Amino acid sequence: MSLNRNKTCHPNCAHAALTFILMCTLTLGALYGCDDSKDNYLEGSVTAGYDMKFDDVRVVLYPESALSIEYVKKTKNGDQLPLRVTIDYPEDTLTAGREYNLLTECSIVRGVDYASSPLPALESGTVRLDEFTASDGSKVSGDFEAVFIERDGAKINLRGGFSADIDRFEQ
Numbered sequence: 001m002s003l004n005r006n007k008t009c010h011p012n013c014a015h016a017a018l019t020f021i022l023m024c025t026l027t028l029g030a031l032y033g034c035d036d037s038k039d040n041y042l043e044g045s046v047t048a049g050y051d052m053k054f055d056d057v058r059v060v061l062y063p064e065s066a067l068s069i070e071y072v073k074k075t076k077n078g079d080q081l082p083l084r085v086t087i088d089y090p091e092d093t094l095t096a097g098r099e100y101n102l103l104t105e106c107s108i109v110r111g112v113d114y115a116s117s118p119l120p121a122l123e124s125g126t127v128r129l130d131e132f133t134a135s136d137g138s139k140v141s142g143d144f145e146a147v148f149i150e151r152d153g154a155k156i157n158l159r160g161g162f163s164a165d166i167d168r169f170e171q
């Protein structure tokens with residue numbers, strides 16, 4: 001079979017091919033480009049020894065006390081928290097673009113369902129807020145890094161990202 005290079009594609013064929021390529025591009029963009037879930041992650045050597053699987057991220061603002069980033073695992077028995085990172089600051093002092101020290105200004109813990117596998121001692125870490133406004137429904141985004149020391153002295157790390165709308169906790 002030989003190809004005749006002088007022949008051109010029928011206009012309808014070319015239009016159909018371009019339409020197909022455009023539809024594929026738009027579909028992939030909708031699936032991967034417009035979703036905040038790519039900003040929600042947990043990674044690092046900690047994940048090898050601790051279950052850090054989660055389905056969603058919830059950000060809770062506790063008026064006058066703290067901002068909590070909760071990595072939520074949905075189960076048939078309700079929500080579990082493989083990890084919670086809390087910035088212990090009143091809402092009027094939280095600032096986008098600032099880093100918070102995990103040792104002195106924050107806490108990082110596992111939920112009660114994970115009490116049998118608590119995290120090792122925290123050596124160092126930071127939480128950074130890229131986006132924050134203290135109002136219901138506003139988006140909070142950022143990331144954190146933490147270094148832990150295991151009983152044998154080995155250092156393990158955990159990095160995470162978050163992007164979610166604020167849920168305000170009313171007391």
